[in-house]
Amino acid sequence: MTQPLLSAVQLSSFKTPTENLALLERLLKQLPEQRPQLVVVPEAFSCFGAGDKAQLEMAEPMGEGPVQQRLSELAKQHQVYLVGGTIPLQAGERFAAASLCYGPDGQCLARYDKIHLFDVDVPDNTRQYRESKWTRPGGSIVTIDLGFAVVGMAVCYDLRFPELFKALRAKGADIILLPSAFTEVTGAAHWHPLVRARAIEQQVYMLAPNQYGEAANGRRTYGHSMIVDPWGEVVAEQADGEGIVSAYFDKEKLAHIRAQMPVAEQTRLTVSANVNEDV
Template sequence: MTESKLNQRIAAIQLNSGEKLQDNLKAAYYRLKQAKQKGASCAVLPENFAWMGRDSEAAATTEQLHHGEAQNFLQQTAKDLGIWLIGGSHRIQSSSDTRGRAYNACLIYNPQGEQIARYDKIHLFDADVNDGQAYRESDNIKAGEHTTLIDTDFARIGISICYDLRFPALFQSLRRQGADVIVVPSAFTATTGKAHWKALLRARAIENQVYIVAPAQCGTHPYGRETWGHSLCIDPWGEVISELGNEPGVMSCLIDQQKIAEIRRKMPVFDHQRPAHY
């Protein structure tokens, strides 16, 4: 049975990115090609897909908008494979930050290889985790200030990145703006991932009656950081459609518009909200 134009596949790409840009891009292309071969018309890379290294070395991989190897890769790959490509995240220079910080930006390309949208991560991971490390993303990253959605020929897709997952109001805003699918490219730590990853993703899917597609970094990275992996696709009822383990790979899920409409019709939670009384 062929899939209709309105019911297309989105793929989640799981990677173990390191400090060698070209190796990371090669690994990403291999998985993206697999996704295309499996019938995906859209693919989502994880956070920091092109480079995961020490913060002290990050400036060397930060790119100007529309310039740089990572962006050239995204543009050319989207065009070559003829897919919608949601580029996880990569560091993009800020022209206005007085501290010299970059944005943790998700760049989105259409099947013609044109950059059509950009999302800068709004919520920055400044936290102490029980893994022997303290994380201060805001030391090197400037917070974004705007939500982003894209319109494809099969779904309206809202964009988030990693730590954004812990802020339900962002996901509610994306749903109110018409999202059918929300993507969550991530690099969750092994500690927080084991405790919270699946629970948070299922909650966001259930609360907002959307598909959640969450590609992740996995395994041990060259400088000792461990990420959780376990990329997930979840349907609007909160059911896990597919899940990876802790090795690089690719999976996909069918975005069923009829299922979205039926769930929202039978349980119209957004019509029942009473914010004036909260």
């Protein structure tokens, strides 16, 4: 097998899924030719600029709807593993922020619902974020074996909870995905150190695409989509603007780092794989 490629898509979402799917379709034409390739787009890519209430109204049933159908088609068209950041899926009175992974055959291979919800106050023009008002938190830790690597799934605010990443490593993760919409204020303060720390701690590749710029609903996001290797080095990054950054997944480097510093075998503390009850 040729060396797999990891790619992070950076964009600033419009209000409607139709606009954002057209944007994604245009950006995916810029993908490098290397296959196999794992491509991840940011959190809430399909309707971030519309606001949380609008996302609830746009939520699709699992396995149906134009956004899921188009993600499947794009994965098959480009012959890549495509992770659609998150999209809103129906979940009763709230929606689930679901990260869906599609294979090169167009099949949905995995679903991860964001576990940790962004209920915080931030000194920016939005000021108060209350994701739990509209979003139902997930209850499962998800990994998927793509053949060339085991991939763990996380989303944005999950980054601040290292126990999730330790649990993903314990389930065999070699790469952890982090589609995000990190705010400009929190991103400038914490994005780089936290993404690098999770890579170093768990000795994994971090594939972290982020929204950038100011969305139509006034939310300002940090950009700086990046790929970090298991030694904590930033091997690819896009500070601002839309585009794609890519880097090779080096399994030999991963194995060497883990052999030289076998922290997973030396740990004396275990983390439960159970998720707290719904909030």
